[in-house]
Amino acid sequence: MTRTSYFRNGAFAALLIVLLFSASAAAAAAPDPILSWTVEDTLNVTVIESAALSPDGAWVAYTARYPVMTENRNEYVSTIRLAKVDGTTDRQLFDDGCSRMSPGWSPDGTSLAYISFETGAPNVFVARPDGTGATQVTDAGTGVLRFGWSPDGGEMAYLAFAPPSPEECRAIAGGDDPIVIGSSNMVVRLWVTDVPNDHGTVSGARLLTPENCSVRSWDWAPDGRFIAFTHSLSPDERYGYNYSVSRVDTMTGEIAPLLPGSRVAYEELGYSPDGKWIAVRAIHPLYFVDILKLPADGGEPVPVASSLDGAALLTGLRWSADSEHLYLPTSRGTGVAITELSTDGAAPRYLFSYGCIGSFGMNANRSHFAYIAEDSLVPQEVYVTPVDAFSPVQVTHCNAALPLERLGSTEVIRWNSTGGLEIEGILTLPANYTPGERYPLIVEIHGGPYCQFYRHFIGGMTWPICPAGTFSSQGYAVLRPNIRGSTGYGAEFTRANYRDWGGGDYGDAMAGVDHLVTEGVADPERLAILGQSYGGYMTAWAVTQTDRFDAAVMIDGISDLVSLDGTHDIIFDLHDNFGAYCWEDPAIYISRSPVYHVGNVTTPTLILHGENDLRVPVGQAWEFYDALWKRGVPVEMVIYPRAGHFPGEPRQQLDLFNREIAWCEEYVR
Numbered sequence: 001m002t003r004t005s006y007f008r009n010g011a012f013a014a015l016l017i018v019l020l021f022s023a024s025a026a027a028a029a030a031p032d033p034i035l036s037w038t039v040e041d042t043l044n045v046t047v048i049e050s051a052a053l054s055p056d057g058a059w060v061a062y063t064a065r066y067p068v069m070t071e072n073r074n075e076y077v078s079t080i081r082l083a084k085v086d087g088t089t090d091r092q093l094f095d096d097g098c099s100r101m102s103p104g105w106s107p108d109g110t111s112l113a114y115i116s117f118e119t120g121a122p123n124v125f126v127a128r129p130d131g132t133g134a135t136q137v138t139d140a141g142t143g144v145l146r147f148g149w150s151p152d153g154g155e156m157a158y159l160a161f162a163p164p165s166p167e168e169c170r171a172i173a174g175g176d177d178p179i180v181i182g183s184s185n186m187v188v189r190l191w192v193t194d195v196p197n198d199h200g201t202v203s204g205a206r207l208l209t210p211e212n213c214s215v216r217s218w219d220w221a222p223d224g225r226f227i228a229f230t231h232s233l234s235p236d237e238r239y240g241y242n243y244s245v246s247r248v249d250t251m252t253g254e255i256a257p258l259l260p261g262s263r264v265a266y267e268e269l270g271y272s273p274d275g276k277w278i279a280v281r282a283i284h285p286l287y288f289v290d291i292l293k294l295p296a297d298g299g300e301p302v303p304v305a306s307s308l309d310g311a312a313l314l315t316g317l318r319w320s321a322d323s324e325h326l327y328l329p330t331s332r333g334t335g336v337a338i339t340e341l342s343t344d345g346a347a348p349r350y351l352f353s354y355g356c357i358g359s360f361g362m363n364a365n366r367s368h369f370a371y372i373a374e375d376s377l378v379p380q381e382v383y384v385t386p387v388d389a390f391s392p393v394q395v396t397h398c399n400a401a402l403p404l405e406r407l408g409s410t411e412v413i414r415w416n417s418t419g420g421l422e423i424e425g426i427l428t429l430p431a432n433y434t435p436g437e438r439y440p441l442i443v444e445i446h447g448g449p450y451c452q453f454y455r456h457f458i459g460g461m462t463w464p465i466c467p468a469g470t471f472s473s474q475g476y477a478v479l480r481p482n483i484r485g486s487t488g489y490g491a492e493f494t495r496a497n498y499r500d501w502g503g504g505d506y507g508d509a510m511a512g513v514d515h516l517v518t519e520g521v522a523d524p525e526r527l528a529i530l531g532q533s534y535g536g537y538m539t540a541w542a543v544t545q546t547d548r549f550d551a552a553v554m555i556d557g558i559s560d561l562v563s564l565d566g567t568h569d570i571i572f573d574l575h576d577n578f579g580a581y582c583w584e585d586p587a588i589y590i591s592r593s594p595v596y597h598v599g600n601v602t603t604p605t606l607i608l609h610g611e612n613d614l615r616v617p618v619g620q621a622w623e624f625y626d627a628l629w630k631r632g633v634p635v636e637m638v639i640y641p642r643a644g645h646f647p648g649e650p651r652q653q654l655d656l657f658n659r660e661i662a663w664c665e666e667y668v669r
Helices: 003-008 010-029 039-043 166-173 468-473 491-497 504-518 534-545 561-565 573-578 586-591 594-600 619-631 650-667
Strands: 047-053 059-069 074-084 090-092 100-105 112-116 123-127 144-149 155-161 188-194 214-220 226-232 243-249 255-262 265-271 277-284 288-295 302-309 325-332 335-342 349-354 356-362 368-375 378-386 410-416 422-428 439-445 477-482 522-532 551-555 605-610 635-640
Touching: 039 468, 039 650, 047 100, 047 356, 047 368, 047 378, 059 100, 059 378, 059 650, 074 100, 074 650, 100 144, 112 144, 123 144, 144 214, 155 214, 188 226, 226 265, 243 265, 288 325, 302 325, 302 335, 302 491, 325 349, 325 356, 335 356, 349 356, 349 368, 410 504, 422 468, 422 504, 439 468, 439 504, 439 534, 468 477, 468 650, 477 504, 491 504, 504 522, 504 534, 522 534, 522 650, 534 551, 534 594, 551 650, 561 573, 561 586, 561 619, 573 586, 594 619, 605 619, 605 650, 619 635, 635 650
Parallel strands: 188 214, 214 265, 439 477, 439 522, 522 551, 551 605, 605 635
Antiparallel strands: 047 059, 059 074, 074 090, 100 112, 112 123, 144 155, 155 188, 214 226, 226 243, 243 255, 265 277, 277 288, 288 302, 325 335, 335 349, 356 368, 368 378, 410 422, 422 477
């Protein structure tokens, strides 16, 4: 019988229609969860960068970021949106395709300032809350980094890099431009300027800080007379943990020291509403944080909290309206908690927590918090809650239409490791997970090591190292362990890998793999490991210690601690981790460097690195690549032009994600 005669047979045609209809109905009733969540989906998740609550608490101005990839553009664009806190209104203020970010309300709520790229270098503009009447406030050729309104709304303080002098410009044009290490060519200065009047005119900006003083953060005193600021004692940022706190009189320009410098990074400060105190966030080596309150006119600092664990990378330090409490985000395991500190030394109080809390602020009378939050299967949105009672309202719905059913369930798991330590991790299951079946497992190690995995949205870009959402939709399980050395679990746990990189921390990760094999989730014959920065170090280290992994992806990773000690941009970092410089104790640097154990490697390894990475220079990638290539181990290396410690261009990020997935598909499947 021919193919045509089959379809001429009425009975067969009827049967075919029934079968097709039944299949369609079944598909409609039970949609296939394995519909792909692609890396393009990941890039297109809206990232909310900042949120500012209006003084009256009625509106939130926030920044939403999205990628633009056209023939002539390959970048992220940030837009400013305005939303009513009851969720009834949410609109974009400008639609010309130009990046604008960091909205900040005037004290009276009638104007909105923001940083715009419309004139080239980022500068501050002021507009009405509906986006009309935009006027340029600053004209910094090197661009504005941050800004802040004066208490009366008449002036604007801002940070900008020092511009090159006319002599320096002529030297550069003539090719006479040697780079003098340790010079002040990257000094960040504090300026103040008037805000435009009704006629749109402003006076010239006034420099408030000395030429060799590099400012980190600042805050206006409530009366507007003084600005307190933190600044580096050296213009060379490589020296880190070397800050002072000073105060400048905005009328006379007189500068008075408040807190002398030491091996501490004073990263953030803020005046109390009554003007009597300045709260200071002090970061010590190994990223422990002290909160101090400093008399506004000078004097001995008073400790408020000591050795807060994991708060170094979480910004936001706010006073209560009565000047008796401080609020800040702190790390707690795989989550972030908004914490209340009493200035009288009472125990901290945790007000509320979430998987991860980003931008965190308050309105003018300090009655409400505005914050950005996300969780493993909940993408970023903006929320507002009263300070005195946690009652959050979701203000934005930027990511409401995402197909979350394509992502695998995610949970926090725990297992026992060496030394009696309990280790916590985040496990994402395959989207088509069936209990009792084993799946290929991706183990991702975080950077740091003094960092941790929060419960970021697994399909998004706020932790853009491993596209966990895509791996999940393609049938992989993903484990992200908070191994010893991680923050969020107390000082002792964070210090547990001191002089022991590749020891207990490696054991913790492998114990997590064993746990998932025992639980019947992971297939022991289909394992991969990947990580970035210190996570890249752990990836390289793991493949020198075991052949259990079928694939490895090392991103911006460390292979040689000896050469790293003399080439990266935080020159005390390895000393703080190993208790010695490489020339003082070469044995430990060599014994814990993956490249010196490369003779053990058989795992196919993909190496991805930024060409302009200062934190982990690209030579680290070359050393490991060359060694594996000489030994005949399957290896591939990709260098991303213009990229630093992780690619920042959308197309490069797409390429990196796709290479990670393709490498695992080739060697793990």
